[in-house]
Amino acid sequence: MKIGVILFNMGGPDSLEAVKPFLYNLFSDSDIVRFPKLLQKPLAFLISTLRARKTKKYYELMGGKSPQKEQTQKQAEKLQEMLGDDYKVVVALRYWHPFTEEALQELFKEPIRALVLLPLYPQYSRTTTGSSFNEFDRVFRKIFKGKSGRYMVLSTLKGQERPYYYSSFIPIVKVNCYYNHPTYIKAMVENIREHLPDWKEYFFLFTAHSLPVKVVQEGDPYQKQTEETVRLIMEHFPGVRYALGYQSKVGPTKWLEPFTDELLKDVVRSGVKKIALIPVSFTCEHSETLYELDHLYGNMARQMGVNSFVRIPTLQTHPLYIKALAELVHTAESLIS
Numbered sequence: 609m610k611i612g613v614i615l616f617n618m619g620g621p622d623s624l625e626a627v628k629p630f631l632y633n634l635f636s637d638s639d640i641v642r643f644p645k646l647l648q649k650p651l652a653f654l655i656s657t658l659r660a661r662k663t664k665k666y667y668e669l670m671g672g673k674s675p676q677k678e679q680t681q682k683q684a685e686k687l688q689e690m691l692g693d694d695y696k697v698v699v700a701l702r703y704w705h706p707f708t709e710e711a712l713q714e715l716f717k718e719p720i721r722a723l724v725l726l727p728l729y730p731q732y733s734r735t736t737t738g739s740s741f742n743e744f745d746r747v748f749r750k751i752f753k754g755k756s757g758r759y760m761v762l763s764t765l766k767g768q769e770r771p772y773y774y775s776s777f778i779p780i781v782k783v784n785c786y787y788n789h790p791t792y793i794k795a796m797v798e799n800i801r802e803h804l805p806d807w808k809e810y811f812f813l814f815t816a817h818s819l820p821v822k823v824v825q826e827g828d829p830y831q832k833q834t835e836e837t838v839r840l841i842m843e844h845f846p847g848v849r850y851a852l853g854y855q856s857k858v859g860p861t862k863w864l865e866p867f868t869d870e871l872l873k874d875v876v877r878s879g880v881k882k883i884a885l886i887p888v889s890f891t892c893e894h895s896e897t898l899y900e901l902d903h904l905y906g907n908m909a910r911q912m913g914v915n916s917f918v919r920i921p922t923l924q925t926h927p928l929y930i931k932a933l934a935e936l937v938h939t940a941e942s943l944i945s
């Protein structure tokens with residue numbers, strides 16, 4: 609029997625029509641934005657309706673959809689190739705298709721003896737990885753009517769042509785984070801070197817997705833892990849000046865700072881002429897990288913007189929990133945058997 613590997617990511621709208629329901633799903637999730645319980649759905653409806661127009665503009669500029677699904681699926685294909693036939697890799701996206709339920713339907717078309725839950729977020733946040741794991745728990749419990757922890761599988765999946773009956777327990781390993789995993793760090797370092805052979809001449813501006821300060825104060829390790837990832841990467845670039853900024857704040861509350869755009873302006877004003885912008889909390893491209901980084905920040909830097917502005921691409925299917933994911937699966941597996 610195979611080991612099932614589920615790759616988790618956020619997901620993005622695959623058409624302009626999908627923008628509003630995608631946003632509704634996002635704002636309905638109390639793990640990412642917590643409203644009073646009874647108000648969660650009504651506010652999700654209101655905010656998604658109000659925000660849809662603005663968000664649609666980003667996606668119009670990117671050809672009418674997010675590239676996240678395709679890129680995540682390519683990551684899954686490469687990981688499948690590297691792991692081989694004893695494993696089955698599927699993708700579960702949090703706010704748009706394929707949802708966790710669809711991923712599990714696909715996975716359990718054949719006998720599976722254990723599960724590895726592997727987020728494509730290297731740094732843990734309850735708003736991303738935590739939310740995906742909670743959704744997994746809900747869906748798994750619904751489908752298998754089991755308990756949390758080691759799940760007793762009592763029934764088959766609905767909608768399956770040839771139902772497969774499990775008579776035993778399925779061990780499940782959740783990979784929380786890998787912000788300091790040596791192969792992941794190596795992937796980040798090599799990816800920068802490949803796209804920036806003359807790295808010694810550049811200022812490195814790292815950019816991570818921001819997060820409400822309240823979430824961090826409540827114990828979320830995301831900020832600490834992001835800083836540690838950056839520190840570990842910079843051990844490989846002696847003498848290079850660098851800074852870490854946060855991007856993509858949503859709503860009126862206080863979020864992690866400094867904001868990447870303000871930091872970028874400060875860096876340019878200080879006389880820096882060559883800047884490498886390095887996304888650190890994203891492992892594939894989407895609205896945040898394509899629109900904000902390339903379009904908004906790129907234009908801003910050029911207008912302010914920067915000679916060279918290089919945006920380092922996200923890792924996507926970089927062989928070392930896929931290797932890091934495969935190593936994580938093997939480590940998870942060693943916990944099971």
Ligand SMILES: C=CC1=C(C)c2cc3[nH]c(cc4nc(cc5[nH]c(cc1n2)c(C)c5CCC(=O)O)C(CCC(=O)O)=C4C)c(C)c3C=C
Nearest residue numbers: 618619620640641663674676733735817858889894895896
């Ligand atoms: C409302 C609160 C939000 C929190 C908290 C948040 C955290 C967070 N998000 C990412 C990564 C991505 N977010 C993306 C889109 C997106 N995120 C929010 C809101 C929060 N994110 C919204 C409303 C949207 C939709 C776009 C918009 O209206 O601005 C995406 C892009 C998806 C795609 O295009 O494919 C990513 C990726 C992280 C890593 C994170 C916390 C660490």
Ligand SMILES: [Fe+2]
Nearest residue numbers: 618817856858
């Ligand atoms: Fe987000």
Ligand SMILES: [Fe+2]
Nearest residue numbers: 799802803921
């Ligand atoms: Fe590349």
